[in-house]
Amino acid sequence: MTARTAAQRTGPARSRRRPRTNWRDPWRLAGLLALLVLVIFIVYPQLWIVRAAFTSDSGAFTLARFGAFVTDERFTRPLLHSVVVSLAVGAGAAVVAVPLAFVMARYRIPGRQGILTMLTMATTSPPFLGAYAWLLLLGSGGILTKAAKGVGLPLPFDSILGVGGIIWVGVWFTFALIFLMVYDAFRAVDPALEEAAASVGSTPWRTHAKVTLPLAVPAIATGCYLAAMRIFADFGTPMLIGGGYQMLPVVVYQNFMSEVAASPSVAATASIMMVLVSGLALLAQRRIVARRSFAVTGNRDQPLRELRRGPKALVLIGIWTALLLGFVPHLVVLLTSFLRWQSGILQWEPTLENYRRLFEESLQPIVLSFVLAGIACLIALVLGVVVAYIVARKKFVISGPLLNNLVMVPYILPGTVFAIGFILAFNHLPVILTGTALIIVVAYFIRRLPYVMKSIETALGQVHPSLEEAAMSVGAPPRRSFRDIVVPIIRPAVISGGTVGFLQMITELSATVMLYAVPWVTMTVVIFTNAMQPGSPFGVASAMTTVLLVSVYVPLYLLRRRYRTVSL
């Protein structure tokens, strides 16, 4: 603050006076740069989508495209399908996850830590993996389908292709997500609340129904929301095993990428409808959580009770069955990667041939995936720290709230929509990125930024501002105190946020598949293209998926061992 003259000092204090903006604060500049990046890569592409959806072919403003969308069965049916399948997956996964989570949270279950680790692993599996593996098993020429035919066992379905398959794969892909959230919520319920219910004469079952379950509703709602949105935004699963069952991301993709009748405007209109749906879903989730957010954290842990032998066996069977079904894809891929394939047909012969071919022919996608995800991850971390610090600490009147809100926008943008925005915005001047590897890097870091930023912001919440003030009081300038105090304390969160971000980037498909251009082909694209072509080298695709799984789970394992828990 500036020195004051005697006249000012003796004069009456001015009642309201906003502190003058201090442009010498380096966070100002960093914040403005971050804002610029977000505007270019989040706002600008979305404006192009809006523009494409609201202008007619002659360039005039129009609402006709939305009119055409809602009256055309080619679009309304996939939209309906997407919504129904997402709800079904959310509900199905909750039915599997909530009872198991409750039992795990309250009773002594052997192998608890192992089970929790496996569940954490299940939440980071690549989004298209399930579809790919179940297709290998139960597709029309699938391993199990053929085996059943061979022994004359009638299957209730021809193949897994279709709506049932999507829901089946979706449930086993997402139940772990709901499980972990609800498990934490059940663990956090203060035992005193249940004791209070018992003290006024409530039976245990009644207490669980009237006290425990309602306290977990926010977690259940959030878990269901996340599960449903994963399927709603997923492109790989419906593309691979949808059969004729059309879902919105696939329709948008086909409309946009089709070489004969590519229609960016139609795709843009559909994109806006998708964002609308996921925005509404977020709103619904927020409402449920806001109306029921109680302070449930007591200072006592839930005691773990003993279970009688019979129920315990039942619970163990349930948990391990769910885990097995969740990991069937991983096992299938691992197994088939060591078996020989001949023109798309599995020969039961062990071989390392798949790996030999993989490293001879397809080393480049592996390296490229690591490089792209690695760079994107570093950028996301730097930007995440800048945005999180400004949001948590600095009282910037304009740029603070702007950053905080902008950074969360990708959270509701499905990968397909995101990619369309990028292509519409960056295939012409002033910024040309299409066809480069850079566009994939940018897409990765912008899409994961909300998650990385939130995990760092949470960690910063643990660093009381007085810790930095204490450093300043003993002579550390702000930059020094940031380096010596803040950075070491938030380091675990930065590392785990970064690792999880990296895992999700390296397994990204729905945006990559639209944005990539030869020679910038990633692992996920190779696996996807292989899976889409009958008779392609499934063995090599399986080997590559195995490599992808290793590159996901090794970092995750190291992380979990070092920091005990990982929040995703």
Place this chain on the structure above:
Amino acid sequence: MDISIRGVSKTFGETTALESVDLRVPSGRLATLLGASGCGKTTLLRIIAGFESADAGGVHFGELDIAKVPVWKRRIGFVFQSYALWPHMTVAENVAYGLRLRKLPKESVAEKVAAGLAMVGLTGRDQHRPGQLSGGQQQRVALARALALEPDVLLMDEPLSNLDAKLRVEMRREIRRIQQETGITAVYVTHDQDEALEISDLVAVMNGGRIEQIGSPEDVYERPETTFVASFVGSVTLLRGRITDTSALALAGGDKVDFGRPLGSAGADVYVALRPEDLRIVENGDAQFTGKVVRSSFQGSVRESVAELPGGELLAFEHRRPLPTGATVGLAADRFTVIENDTGVA
């Protein structure tokens, strides 16, 4: 190094935190800022430290106007309510951090850390992490850290409010001892009047962003200048009335009390502040007040009872022997303070 604060004002949005505050802390003295939460005491301390900047007015350390000096160059030591020990450093590293920033040679850092920990009685704990120490020990580390650089002034923001009652008493004596041994100028923020009275050379009682009274602990207790100060520091009965002739007071409830000494000019509306320990039970003939005991509580060394005067005023007084409720007592005041300045009660 003396601290002088002149005309400091500060607002946060619509709320006024400080209104033209003046305060001078002579070199080597300990001043407390005493007041309820929200009175501006912490804001004033943070302005002295440089964590906040004043909207108007200035702070001088000695002759130096520190308005343009950033926190990290002010040569202050600051002790936080939350201790603010760095969790990723050991006790020794916490204390050494500032010394290392000054690029002192290793041996001299080690020497000063050892001396600092010895001063607060934590020798041997240097390799512990803050999380392994009790609250009282953590606050000792914070104190050692604040003093390690031999700062010009020591600033403490409710340093004991997270400790339990017994430890609080022990620690405040410890703080006073260390402050006197080092001869450092100190400002101490607290809402606890016992703490303020025990450790201070100077107490500034704050209310609504202003300092209501500055004086020695005896001054603010024995000679409160406003009703707020009288009621905030210690327990008190404030009798409101009008001076009828120089030594008599007509109470609001209608009674008339003769205090036997001049109260001020006749016709003035004043408060008379009476401390419970200054009232004594007397025979009816000598009584200045006669009332009925409405409640009585045993507090260990004394009993404190409340008598209701005929006009409805309640008068608190101390005594030793038990008194039944409903009994009539006569009371006389040995000491009292006349207060003209009505600033509300705490």
